[in-house]
Amino acid sequence: MSITCSLMLYNITEDGILRDTDRVEDGIRTVDSPKIVLNASNIARRANRVLQVAQQEAENSEDPAFVDGVNRASEQLRSSRFTLALGILQNLVFTFN
Numbered sequence: 001m002s003i004t005c006s007l008m009l010y011n012i013t014e015d016g017i018l019r020d021t022d023r024v025e026d027g028i029r030t031v032d033s034p035k036i037v038l039n040a041s042n043i044a045r046r047a048n049r050v051l052q053v054a055q056q057e058a059e060n061s062e063d064p065a066f067v068d069g070v071n072r073a074s075e076q077l078r079s080s081r082f083t084l085a086l087g088i089l090q091n092l093v094f095t096f097n
Contacts, residue, residue: 006053014045020046051077 020039027035050075058070 009053010050013050017043017046047077047080049051 020042023039024036024043027039028035054070054074054077058074060065060069061067
C-alpha cells in the first residue's frame with residue numbers, strides 16, 4: 001500500500017471513528033446498550049485496521065526515523081484503544097446503576 005493510500009485510509013477511518021463516537025455517546029445518553037456495543041466495536045475494528053496498516057508501512061520502510069515515529073504512534077493508538085474501552089465500560093456501569 002502506498003503512503004498516499006495509507007493517508008486516505010487514515011482520514012476515512014478517522015471520520016468513521018468520530019461518527020461512531022457520536023453514536024456511542026448518543027447510545028449512552030439514551031441508555032441504548034446495543035447501539036453502544038455496535039459502535040464501540042466499530043471504533044475498535046477501525047483502530048485495529050489503522051494499526052495493521054501502520055505496522056505494514058513501518059515494516060516496508062528503510063527510514064529509521066519514520067519507523068520510529070510510526071512505532072510510537074502505533075503504541076499511542078494501542079494505549080488509547082484500551083482507554084476508550086475502559087471509558088465505555090465505566091459509562092455503561094454508571095448508566096445502568
